[in-house]
Amino acid sequence: MARPAPSPVYTLRGAGAPLNTLHFRCPAGDTPLLFSGSAKGAIHMWDLNSRRAEQVVEAHCGNSVIWLSTLRSGDTLISQGRDMQVCLWDLKDGRSEVVDSVWTGSVGFCQCSVLETSPSNFLLAFAGPQTEEIKIVEMPGKNPVCSLVPDAQLGMVMCVQLWKPDSGLGPLLFAGYEDGSLLLWDVTQRSELSRVKAHPEPVMCLTFDPRRLRGVSGSCEKKLSSWMLDSQNNIQLQDCVMLVNPGVSQLRVRDDGRLLASAGWDHRVRVFGWKKLRPLAVLQYHTDMVLSVAFSDHQDPRQRLLAAGSKDQRISLWSIYNEGPDTG
Template sequence: MAVPGTRDSQVDVFQLPSERRILTVPDVKSTKTGMIMAIRILYKKDLIAITGYESGHAAIHAHSSSDNTWQLLYLCNAHTQPILSLDASPDLTCFFTSSADATIGKHPLIAPTKTQSREHSADGPLKAVNTGHAGQQSLRVRDDGKIYATAGWDGRVRVYSTKTMKELAVLKWHEEGVYAVAFAEIDQTPTTATPAPVENRATVASTTQSLTHATGSVSQQRDAKARTTHWLAAGSKDGKVSLWDIY
């Protein structure tokens, strides 16, 4: 578990369930970033910490277990206002940042190498889009990597394509600002079945029809759909949570 550290620009990593602090991600030495605003930790060859700062900078630090040190792999300032949220793509190739400004940034998710030592402060993100909507408080990528959603201070939930970063939908229901969004996680593991021998297929078909008639009630079908839908939940300052079924 990662949380803002005892110093504003650092991150403390705790081990669970012992609740023992085991690592501290250092601050960025080359520029003033202000306090930590958003954090994501994950594994890509080693422990990676993605951080968003008050200054609008986004950074990637990689931990080396061999010498217990942190290496700054990426540093970019795609925003003019503090970063409010960030999330990584499921395939761990990129991550997205949202801010108090109207920009959404798409950044490369760099993996550590033995010889790598660079800061990308001048290179810029993979893509930065001015959405025209300031204050997108929360950003989450769906687990199939196709879309991401943001929660807006204007009470709107917006859905974007991860590939083109174009706006696909605007969800309006809340009367006050939306502060959090989340997608339901769906098991993407494909299921396979061994085909029945030709001479037994009529029997299998008859048995399947009987089972469908016996178990395929409306409530069971509804339950099955609920378990396989990419639900999108949004929480607002109005104290309400909305649930959406899109795409």
Template sequence: MAAPCPPPPPDPQFVLRGTQSPVHALHFWEGAQAQGHPVLFSGSQSGLVHVWSLQTRRAVATLDGHGGQCVTWLQMLPQGHQLLSQGRDLKLCLWDLAEGRNAVVDSVRLESVGFCRSSILAGGQPRWMLAVPGKGGDEVQILEMPSKTSVCALKPKADAKLGMPMCLRLWQVRGTHELTNPGIAEITIRPDRKILATAGWDHRIRVFHWRTMQPLAVLAFHSAAVQCVAFAADGLLAAGSKDQRISLWSLYPRA
């Protein structure tokens, strides 16, 4: 008797529309939960950051701080109500979102206009580390924040031709795995470290087991390149695409 076929991948739980521009960055904010629903930030090619309520499934605010240049990265600091946004205007903005505010309170001038997203390493301390694209398109600059003090610059050897960094992650363990499908815009790991998801140029979202890297699912919904993926603490997966849509998926519920 033939083994039963695995069930087909599910459809998105719901879809957010209204950015009117390709979506390049996503980030969940658990600290602003309304009746158990996290807030989702999205960064668009038009330079806007949309703040989405997952309860009403509508944008509740729009942040405009990058002069119409693409927003490529979004990250909340673990302490307080501060959001970092990186744009192709060579600027990284720090937003104060406390008590309904949406003001830029500080910024860092970047030295490379590439596609590389920045990265932070921060606990509950006032000081934190920030990695940003550096000079010449092939360096990485490490800053101590909020003083913006340079810690070091990571430079390739003189005879090395490593090319432009395309992603950064400040991390305290490491390993490597070669993916069979090229053209990955972003990789994200679920907070419980059981599964990870990739955003593919081939319009697909791929889901893998984190420890074994066994493929678990291929999600085909978007009609253009998927440019960003993000997990909420409850396991909800968001994916943003060049087709101007954000899909939300409930996969492999956390035990």
């Protein structure tokens, strides 16, 4: 007999607007935090012990916050807003001050990607002012690294992910475009390594697991597109994963490589085994589109959570498959 679908372990309310982006920070010995960015420009810093907002920052002049991240090397929060700014925040000693910003010039919804290259430096990739342009700068000096523009008309850049292969190659970047194309770029050589047509519709989201050289992307269709990198850095399309309802806002693989979570336009979060993309659970709680999902990086696997942010202005937190059988 099938197990009943789980319920959230708890929910966070009070954001007052749709939740576009979520990001966990659970350093050893410190209070585990969840950052959320809303459509009204608010960044909430949720204390996961008290389950309350420790701090609320009004950011990006009230424009929608579409992406949040933190750096491993320090108390720095990075936020991206629809005001075409990426802001760096100093969180030391309870502060929340903007210490720097980068102008992107992009009016789209493409979320940035960050890759830490040393304890004090990181690369920031974002959609540029031109339709198909991706800009990469080295921070904190804002030194331009490259501008990547395909040699064909692929439409707007929809999603990007920077990563560094173990082979010794320089940084690489995956990018999904409006026409459904998926490209792999060599950042150092400023060249295109591989291109496939992953979807007939715009690539709404993608995630890539560098350890397994596997990725998955979503669109407004009723399916996820699975793909791998071969030894020549060519993208090879794999089997598709069919969904019950169309539309995926975001995809995330858990750090241990066991689970994939999808944020659905049908108000549901779906959980798959990452190894074989086997459906494991459908999480039903929200009353509107799920816009964002995130896995916590808590040191204790038993305390790891899955968070989902919705257009219904609520965040649900779930404890799933933390110490169970092989998920497949």
